Amino acid sequence: MTHSLALEITGLHKAYGDHPVLRGIDLTAPTGSVVALLGPNGAGKTTMVNVASTLIRPDSGTVRVLGHDVVREPERVREQIGMTGQYSALDALFTGRENLRLMADLVHLPKAEGRARMGELLERFDLVDAADRPASTYSGGMKRRLDVAMTLIARPRLIFLDEPTTGLDPRSRRTVWDLIREQVADGVTVFLTTQYLDEADTLADAIAVLDGGRIVASGTATELKRLVPGGRLEVRLGSDGDVTAAAASLGPDATVDADALTVSVPYDGEVAQVRSLLARLDGTDVTTFAVHTPDLDDVFLALTGHTTTENHEPQEALR
Amino acid sequence: MSTTTASTSRATSGSSLALAVRDSVTMSRRSIHRLIRYPALTVTVLGMPLIFLLLFVFVFGETMGAGIGGAGGGRAEYLHYVVPGVLVMALAGVATSTAISVAMDMTEGIIARFKTMPVARVSVLTGHVVGAVLQSVFVFVTILALAVLLGYRTDVTATGVVTVTVLVLATSLALTWLSVLLGIRAKTVETASNTPMILVLLPFLSSGFVPTESLPIGLAWFAEHQPFTPLMEALRSGLNGTAAGSDLWVALGWCLVAGLASYVGAKRAYDRDPTTS
Numbered sequence: 013m014t015h016s017l018a019l020e021i022t023g024l025h026k027a028y029g030d031h032p033v034l035r036g037i038d039l040t041a042p043t044g045s046v047v048a049l050l051g052p053n054g055a056g057k058t059t060m061v062n063v064a065s066t067l068i069r070p071d072s073g074t075v076r077v078l079g080h081d082v083v084r085e086p087e088r089v090r091e092q093i094g095m096t097g098q099y100s101a102l103d104a105l106f107t108g109r110e111n112l113r114l115m116a117d118l119v120h121l122p123k124a125e126g127r128a129r130m131g132e133l134l135e136r137f138d139l140v141d142a143a144d145r146p147a148s149t150y151s152g153g154m155k156r157r158l159d160v161a162m163t164l165i166a167r168p169r170l171i172f173l174d175e176p177t178t179g180l181d182p183r184s185r186r187t188v189w190d191l192i193r194e195q196v197a198d199g200v201t202v203f204l205t206t207q208y209l210d211e212a213d214t215l216a217d218a219i220a221v222l223d224g225g226r227i228v229a230s231g232t233a234t235e236l237k238r239l240v241p242g243g244r245l246e247v248r249l250g251s252d253g254d255v256t257a258a259a260a261s262l263g264p265d266a267t268v269d270a271d272a273l274t275v276s277v278p279y280d281g282e283v284a285q286v287r288s289l290l291a292r293l294d295g296t297d298v299t300t301f302a303v304h305t306p307d308l309d310d311v312f313l314a315l316t317g318h319t320t321t322e323n324h325e326p327q328e329a330l331r
Numbered sequence: 332m333s334t335t336t337a338s339t340s341r342a343t344s345g346s347s348l349a350l351a352v353r354d355s356v357t358m359s360r361r362s363i364h365r366l367i368r369y370p371a372l373t374v375t376v377l378g379m380p381l382i383f384l385l386l387f388v389f390v391f392g393e394t395m396g397a398g399i400g401g402a403g404g405g406r407a408e409y410l411h412y413v414v415p416g417v418l419v420m421a422l423a424g425v426a427t428s429t430a431i432s433v434a435m436d437m438t439e440g441i442i443a444r445f446k447t448m449p450v451a452r453v454s455v456l457t458g459h460v461v462g463a464v465l466q467s468v469f470v471f472v473t474i475l476a477l478a479v480l481l482g483y484r485t486d487v488t489a490t491g492v493v494t495v496t497v498l499v500l501a502t503s504l505a506l507t508w509l510s511v512l513l514g515i516r517a518k519t520v521e522t523a524s525n526t527p528m529i530l531v532l533l534p535f536l537s538s539g540f541v542p543t544e545s546l547p548i549g550l551a552w553f554a555e556h557q558p559f560t561p562l563m564e565a566l567r568s569g570l571n572g573t574a575a576g577s578d579l580w581v582a583l584g585w586c587l588v589a590g591l592a593s594y595v596g597a598k599r600a601y602d603r604d605p606t607t608s
Contacts, residue, residue: 065447087449095447101440103361105368117357118450146368162444 017076018043018170018201019064024073026059033059035225037073041170041218046192046202048216050209050308055222057205058098061174064203065095078169094168098175100155101162104148108139108158111147112165119166126165133161137191153184160191171195173204177211189215209308219308223316233308240306240314245289246276250297261292279303351451358458365432366462373466376428379531380421380474387413387540388481399542407482414478415567416539419559421474422467422502423530426510429463433514434523456597459514460507467503486572494569494579501583502562505590506530512597539563558585 019041026034033056041047049057062068064075066086074081080088102111112133116126134140137157142150147158156176163171173192177185192202192215206212212219213233220230229236244267249255251273258275259268267276279285290301304310366373387395388410396409436442436459445455475483485491510527517523536550537543537559543551554560561581568575 062443067443067446090447090449093447095444097440097443099440101444103365103441105365110364114357114361115448117360118354118445118448120353166448 016043017041018045018078019047019203020074020076021060021064022074024060024063024075025071026056026063026068027071033225034063034070037222037225037227039220039227039230041201041203043078043169043201044196044199045217046196046204046215048212048219049203049205049222050207050212050219050312051205051222052207056225057222058174060222061095061097061172061203061205065093065172066090067095092169094163094166094171096159096163096171096173096176098178100159102147102155102158105146107144107146108134108150108154109143111158111162115162115165121165129165133164136194137161138187151184153180153187156180156184156188157191160188164195168200170201170203173202175205175207177206177208185211209312213308221312221315228315229311236308236311237306240310243279243281243303243305244276245279245286246274246302246304247289247293247298248272248274248300248302250299254296254298257296258293258298261296262289276304347451351453354451354454355457355461358454359461360458362458362462363465366466372428372432373469376421376424376466377470377473379424380417380470381477383420384413384417384474384478384481387417395541398545410478410481410483411485413540414475414483415563415570416534416537417478418471418474419502419537419539419563419566420531420534421470422499422506423527423534425463425467425470425503426506426530427524427527428466429459429507430510430514430517430523430527431520433459433511434517434520437515437517438520452602453598456511456601459511460504463507463510464500464503467507468499471499471503485570488572490574491569491572494575495566498562498566498569498579498582501586501590505586505593508590508593508597512593512600515597515600533557534559534563537563558582558589561585 017040019039021037021039024034024037025032037060039047039049049060051057059068063070064077064082066082066089069083074083076082077089078092080092082089103114106114109130112130113126116130121129134143137160139154139158139161142154147155150158160173160176176192177188180188189211192204196202202215204211204215216233218230218232219236220227221236222228229239247258249258252270255268255270255273255275259266262275262277265277269275277289286303290298388406392406392409395413396404396406398404399408399412436455442455446452509530513526514523517526534540537554537557539559543554543560546554561578562585565575565578565582568578
């Protein structure tokens with residue numbers, strides 16, 4: 013039985029005590045797509061994943077996974093999903109192979125099939141050499157790969173990845189991205205949460221921006237970028253005096269960042285505007301010049317009034 | 332509508348029992364595997380009763396023995412008296428370590444993974460219980476063997492062996508479910524390691540180390556009515572090859588009540604939405 017929607021969330025509310033975490037979420041993920049839930053820490057991303065993966069119950073609203081209601085038919089849902097939480101969900105005392113075997117046993121794969129699947133995943137996730145070492149000796153990137161491999165043993169139709177690359181070095185991130193893409197090529201639906209805009213931008217077919225328990229915008233990366241009109245032309249200047257002078261000659265449209273010694277103006281994409289800008293700055297000490305096309309960071313700022321990094325940096329520093 | 336529901340639920344309950352057994356076997360293998368992979372835990376659990384055994388026999392033994400066996404009593408008499416007490420304390424010690432390993436499991440992501448898989452829910456807990464009961468039997472046999480090395484001798488009878496086996500299994504099952512409950516409900520691993528300490532202390536306030544008659548009146552009343560005393564006395568009778576009488580039934584009754592209540596509580600605590608607590 014195929015459903016056109018792998019995930020269908022309507023009017024979802026969830027509160028922890030008096031503290032509302034999700035305040036009326038509507039969201040869908042078409043089968044075979046990658047949907048990214050983008051938002052800062054504390055936005056409610058993990059809560060949403062936990063509700064959709066049957067870990068916690070919604071206060072109100074409905075969540076259907078491949079046609080099954082998470083509250084009424086949790087077992088049917090669990091048969092079709094795979095979940096990789098934010099923190100590594102493996103047995104650190106076990107080796108990589110033993111962890112995979114545990115999963116194969118728990119999903120009742122026949123012995124031979126289980127062994128074949130394990131070999132295939134160890135190979136694909138580049139864990140063959142480390143397969144017989146305890147997982148406690150693995151690096152962060154290896155743990156994450158094993159984690160995702162464990163999720164995939166049962167060939168789930170929908171996988172949840174809660175911040176799959178948080179804390180990983182750039183190379184491991186890229187590896188995890190490639191692994192996610194491979195899954196999608198196999199027809200798996202992926203629902204991932206992230207606080208990284210580039211991650212959502214690279215992987216997702218559709219992005220939902222979550223802030224304060226509400227979806228504040230959704231669409232493709234291109235559609236979201238369209239919400240922020242145009243780009244910006246930015247010049248960096250040699251001194252404070254030059255900044256004042258440049259701001260004066262560029263008029264009321266100019267945005268000044270005195271600390272960074274930069275002045276920027278909205279950009280419509282025409283070459284003429286670049287020429288005229290530089291002409292108007294003739295005589296001021298312009299050190300560098302940049303053209304910014306809007307990225308998701310701009311979208312996030314425009315939508316929520318704060319950037320994605322504001323909320324999570326202190327915590328990142330603690331790690 | 333109602334007939335459909337009934338037949339579906341029957342169909343799934345039949346297969347869900349098979350599923351629960353199968354998953355419990357897998358989870359039990361996991362627990363046993365963990366115990367083997369991490370022997371330090373079992374060594375710690377063996378260490379405490381061993382130290383108490385040596386302490387009671389070689390440090391307090393001579394004096395305590397005189398108190399128990401009358402004028403002729405000494406170290407050998409006290410060894411004979413104290414072994415059941417140390418054995419029960421050893422079982423309680425295993426319960427403490429079970430609570431810790433359950434709490435550790437709960438704080439790690441792997442439980443969330445199990446909960447989102449089509450795995451029989453109770454299997455995670457039964458896995459821990461099977462592992463802990465095996466650990467209990469291992470610790471019990473080892474401490475008993477060490478006591479024999481120190482000169483502990485009894486009249487072994489068939490009834491005695493059966494009594495002791497039943498008591499060890501019933502006690503460790505009850506204590507383990509209780510510690511699983513404490514382990515799940517503990518907010519942190521530290522709490523999980525502190526709360527079950529009471530299980531290790533309670534045997535001291537029983538007939539395990541001194542006869543209850545020698546205690547001050549209030550304490551004697553408590554000692555005579557707390558579950559560890561009938562357990563201790565039944566175990567003593569079993570080991571000595573004498574009839575355990577009503578102590579056995581009272582002890583098994585306590586095990587049944589505590590075990591069942593803990594099982595129900597643990598299952599409920601495990602199933603509960605973590606956000607509503």
